[in-house]
Amino acid sequence: MTKLVEWLVGVTVVLVGWAVVSFDLLDLRLPDTYREVAWPMPLYLLVSFGCYSLATVGYRVATFNDCEEAARELQEQIKEAKEDLRKKGLKM
Amino acid sequence: ATAVDQAVGMSLVVFSLVLFTYYSVWVIVLPFVARDHILHNYFLPREYSVILPGVAAIVVLICILWKNRKPKKVD
Numbered sequence: 207m208t209k210l211v212e213w214l215v216g217v218t219v220v221l222v223g224w225a226v227v228s229f230d231l232l233d234l235r236l237p238d239t240y241r242e243v244a245w246p247m248p249l250y251l252l253v254s255f256g257c258y259s260l261a262t263v264g265y266r267v268a269t270f271n272d273c274e275e276a277a278r279e280l281q282e283q284i285k286e287a288k289e290d291l292r293k294k295g296l297k298m
Numbered sequence: 299a300t301a302v303d304q305a306v307g308m309s310l311v312v313f314s315l316v317l318f319t320y321y322s323v324w325v326i327v328l329p330f331v332a333r334d335h336i337l338h339n340y341f342l343p344r345e346y347s348v349i350l351p352g353v354a355a356i357v358v359l360i361c362i363l364w365k366n367r368k369p370k371k372v373d
Contacts, residue, residue: 242329246348250325253351257318264310270299 224248321347 226232228245299307324347331337342350 239329242344243326246325249348249351250321253321254318257314257321261311261314264307264314266307268299268304268307268311270303272299 224244224247226234227236228241228247230236230241324341324344328338328341328344
């Protein structure tokens with residue numbers, strides 16, 4: 207049983223469960239409020255996943271570990287290297 | 299992270315939290331709340347909870363496709 211098949215089986219089971227509740231395929235006659243909550247579920251999960259992704263990106267941008275000293279040192283070294291190469295005849 | 303980065307990052311986090319909370323209340327909580335409760339005044343009719351994400355998704359898709367358009371190669 208490959209991972210793909212496992213995923214497809216899982217997704218199908220969830221989808222069938224959702225369809226049965228949303229469209230009353232088995233004539234279970236569930237109370238209307240439950241049906242009203244169930245039917246937008248796929249879209250709701252998608253929106254939740256989008257919000258989670260957005261929050262993760264935002265959080266990681268805010269807490270990114272800048273190394274300002276290392277950045278300055280690197281710029282210095284780039285200048286030195288350019289000078290060195292220019293002296294040795296490389297046209298920039 | 300620079301101050302601007304932190305501001306942008308944190309505002310993204312806050313925005314997604316607000317959006318998630320509003321949408322969750324809209325989709326999951328409201329059906330169980332009595333029809334005449336004032337809470338319903340703060341939320342659009344239920345159909346929009348499906349239409350608005352759909353429209354937003356289409357707009358995002360169009361923006362991505364527009365940014366990635368490349369001219370046809372001439373043979």
